[in-house]
Amino acid sequence: MARKVVGFGEDDLRALAGARSFERGLGYLDAVSGLEVEEGSVTAVVHGTDVYKVELTLGGDDRPSGWCDCPYGQEGNFCKHCVAVGLTMLRRAKTIPHQQVAARVRASGLEAWLTALSRDELLALVQERIAEDRRLRRRLELRAAAARSDIGTARDRILTLIDPRPFTRYGYVEYADSSGYAQQVAEAAAALRALTADGQAVQALGLAEEAIRVLGETYGKIDDSDGVVGQAAAAMAEAHLEACKVARTDPEHLAQWLVGQVLGDSNDMTELDPLDYAEVLGPSGLARLRQLAAEARRRRPSGWAERYLMERLVKTEGDVDALVALYAQDLDPSGATHLRIAEELESAGRADEALTWAERGIRDCAAETYIDGRLVDYVCAHYAKAGRPADVVGVRRDRFRVEQSLTAYQQLRSAAQTAQCWEAERVAALAALREDARRERDGQYGGPVLIDALLDDGDVDTAWPEAAGLADDRQWEHLADLSRETHPAEALAVYLRLIERLKEPTGDRAYEHLARLLLGARDCHRALGTQEAFTDCLTGLRAELKRRRKLMNILDRCGL
Structure with missing residues (x-):
């Protein structure tokens, strides 16, 4: 150490x-x-x-x-x-x-x-500083305006603070400048809270709404990777809520404004949640909010924001049947919505209805290549808990036939092993993969799933003849790695072919990969008793690539 x-x-x-x-x-x-x-x-x-x-x-x-x-x-x-x-x-x-x-x-x-320092000396020091620092001057002017309830100056200073143009380069606030901009937004939010505390809640409310609008319009031009501007904007939203509570704003007007914020583009900045305003809205405001959300949903049934707002309102009311009916209006072809319905019903203690909805999702999406894996897992978990292993196998088999992926194969294998029927299922599954591997594979990336499945099973004896003409380099390397002891000659041929291809690429990743292949080739030579041939091969490669210092260092580190 x-x-x-x-x-x-x-x-x-x-x-x-x-x-x-x-x-x-x-x-x-x-x-x-x-x-x-x-x-x-x-x-x-x-x-x-x-x-x-x-x-x-x-x-x-x-x-x-x-x-x-x-x-x-x-x-x-x-x-x-x-x-x-x-x-x-x-x-x-x-x-x-x-x-x-x-x-x-x-x-x-x-x-x-x-x-x-005396008061006069401190004042002179502050005045000297603000004369040199324009940003500090703007912030102090805002605090002073808020303290004396000068709404005109406060508005001007708040809009100046949230104006991103002083931080903008090429029309965009870059990451390095976002923190400084966030500090100014937070300063504006603090000034609004000060206005509210000083008995100017109505004025603070109007200024907050104007500030939130401006922030929403500018957020798309800010690199807020760390979320610091978003946090400052959240402080602005909190200042707005505080002003609403003190000013006792009109509930119906507030409901209208909140819906406009949630459904408008500016919500990306402040992430306003209308339910945070439940106390201020009261029964009449919440009713108006629900009415406006329903109208927006009818106008744009496929809108994400409209759906989200309606779901939040219905869920808060605790009416599970209304929530299920809302979800059922727009069922996702992946089965994700069926799963949400099932989870809501199960949380409400209605397990049988939950499973029925999940099973419906499996049926509705049976022909889809992609289905939400959580839905399939949900159904299988409930079947397993009920002592129905054969039904679990049936679900996994059906999904495998559609997807024919390695993951689906692994899931089928696990279910069939539990049900003690893997031998028969494996024969049928491999036959399906073999047929798929023989088809035209134009545009298909990588080697066939058949090879991955055989390798995942550890069945290298079957994988070698199947790989010929089908496997990609990744699969060949995996097959060689599994076969160093049992098929050293065949594995060595693979390693040597891949090593030859890796002589051209440069970079740490390629060099590390080349070292791994050489280690595999060395193991094969040892199994074959031909260590001298490996030494000659390595010596020749080092001489050929000697100018690549990083590669030489990596080979030294690996003992090559």
């Missing part, structure tokens, strides 16, 4: 980054500059394809968390630049604790200095 400082060592960095990024990070040690140590974090810049900013957050005895503004780091990965900064810290292990102490002293000194 490498020595640790501030709670982590090289092994921790390797675990965080993965072997590949860790190895690449080693090459960036001389590219790290501007290392600045704070009490709980370290920042630096790393010079690579571009100049990247890196921050490592230290957590005592825990591994550090890292952030980098390189493309890979912005996806949430502990990148090679983070590795380089972490390794630089380990190189400077002796000085880090002293720098952290110095950081604490600086922070304490700053706090003491600020505490000692």
